[in-house]
Amino acid sequence: MRQHRLSLCKQHYLLWLPDQVERFIKKYQMFTKYERVLVAVSGGKDSLALWDILWKLGYQTEGLYINLGIDGDISYSDRSMNFAQSFADQRQLCLHVVDIKDQYLETVPEISMRTKRGREKPCSLCGLIKRYVLNQYAVNGKFDVLVTAHNLDDEAAILLANTLDWSLDYLARGKPVLPLKPGFSKKTKPFCRIYEREAAAFAILNGIEYVRDECPFSIDSKQLFYKKHLNEWEDKQPGTKLRFYLKYLSALEKGAFPSRQDSADNLVHHLCPNCGQPTTTGSLCAFCKLFKEKSISEENSIIK
Amino acid sequence: MAESNATLILNKEKLQCRSKTPLWKVMQENQISVSAHLAIRSGELITDDEMINPGDLIELIPVVSGG
Numbered sequence: 317m318r319q320h321r322l323s324l325c326k327q328h329y330l331l332w333l334p335d336q337v338e339r340f341i342k343k344y345q346m347f348t349k350y351e352r353v354l355v356a357v358s359g360g361k362d363s364l365a366l367w368d369i370l371w372k373l374g375y376q377t378e379g380l381y382i383n384l385g386i387d388g389d390i391s392y393s394d395r396s397m398n399f400a401q402s403f404a405d406q407r408q409l410c411l412h413v414v415d416i417k418d419q420y421l422e423t424v425p426e427i428s429m430r431t432k433r434g435r436e437k438p439c440s441l442c443g444l445i446k447r448y449v450l451n452q453y454a455v456n457g458k459f460d461v462l463v464t465a466h467n468l469d470d471e472a473a474i475l476l477a478n479t480l481d482w483s484l485d486y487l488a489r490g491k492p493v494l495p496l497k498p499g500f501s502k503k504t505k506p507f508c509r510i511y512e513r514e515a516a517a518f519a520i521l522n523g524i525e526y527v528r529d530e531c532p533f534s535i536d537s538k539q540l541f542y543k544k545h546l547n548e549w550e551d552k553q554p555g556t557k558l559r560f561y562l563k564y565l566s567a568l569e570k571g572a573f574p575s576r577q578d579s580a581d582n583l584v585h586h587l588c589p590n591c592g593q594p595t596t597t598g599s600l601c602a603f604c605k606l607f608k609e610k611s612i613s614e615e616n617s618i619i620k
Numbered sequence: 621m622a623e624s625n626a627t628l629i630l631n632k633e634k635l636q637c638r639s640k641t642p643l644w645k646v647m648q649e650n651q652i653s654v655s656a657h658l659a660i661r662s663g664e665l666i667t668d669d670e671m672i673n674p675g676d677l678i679e680l681i682p683v684v685s686g687g
């Protein structure tokens with residue numbers, strides 16, 4: 317690992333990575349062993365490696381898989397779910413599943429096809445749906461914290477995109493921990509300083525089976541574009557991604573990106589008249605607007 | 621002259637490469653990002669500073685995902 321000037325054998329690597337993760341959980345005060353942790357699981361290398369590490373470290377975890385109904389001629393969502401389910405079964409862990417088609421009568425590709433936002437950017441709509449469902453599940457299920465497996469490469473790519481756009485609102489919100497707020501679960505990213513390659517190496521060395529196919533919608537995604545460039549820099553100057561992210565966190569800490577009065581975070585939140593989740597507008601939240609014509613019935617709420 | 625006596629496999633495609641050279645160098649010569657891949661030889665993960673031996677079959681696994 318040139319970025320850390322470190323070379324480890326398999327045995328030590330499998331101890332080193334969980335140690336690192338635990339260090340960051342403590343450093344950023346993400347959660348403790350007395351709290352209930354909901355892990356967002358996609359069936360990919362990052363979320364399964366993270367769940368494995370948290371489980372081995374003795375945290376109280378349950379997983380949540382959201383079946384988005386993406387097929388792409390490779391049964392992408394169903395296959396991903398099978399990887400997540402066998403991972404949980406092998407370790408006797410509890411995996412919750414939310415099937416978007418069962419709950420909302422349409423798959424994510426179907427919703428994308430009939431909405432302007434989805435036709436233009438399926439990932440933006442998919443992200444909105446995932447964020448909503450994860451948050452609602454964590455809040456209604458009374459979990460203390462929601463954990464996602466965003467890794468250093470994800471964070472660096474988002475940071476690069478937000479910097480190129482000077483998206484000050486997003487730059488003000490890039491901490492690895494988002495605190496608990498009314499209607500919003502506490503959210504943390506224990507892999508925020510773990511390279512994507514390190515997470516993949518952990519999964520492979522540990523014999524974790526994960527979905528290797530990419531989501532068919534990810535082709536030409538902006539995030540992959542930024543990651544490609546960051547990796548070119550990383551190849552030439554190992555440690556670039558980590559430096560970029562850590563220097564940003566330190567600038568954020570020093571108040572370089574203050575939260576503005578008119579940012580979404582500071583606006584008074586109203587409750588969505590359909591689902592009761594907080595929203596910045598007085599009307600339906602962005603999620604419920606997607607189903608405006610379909611009108612989601614009471615029975616479709618995820619946890620009663 | 622470069623020896624063409626080892627094989628890299630990337631996305632099911634085979635690529636002939638020279639041996640007795642560190643993996644990172646061969647990847648660099650073939651414009652394959654070291655940061656974006658892991659390498660497996662005979663079922664074992666190897667680091668990018670490992671020497672490629674004659675006859676090696678090395679599978680490169682892309683690690684970048686996103687959407």
Ligand code: SF4
Pocket residue numbers: 438439440442443531532533534686687
């Ligand atoms: S690549 Fe896009 S559509 Fe596919 S799962 Fe990720 S966010 Fe959703």
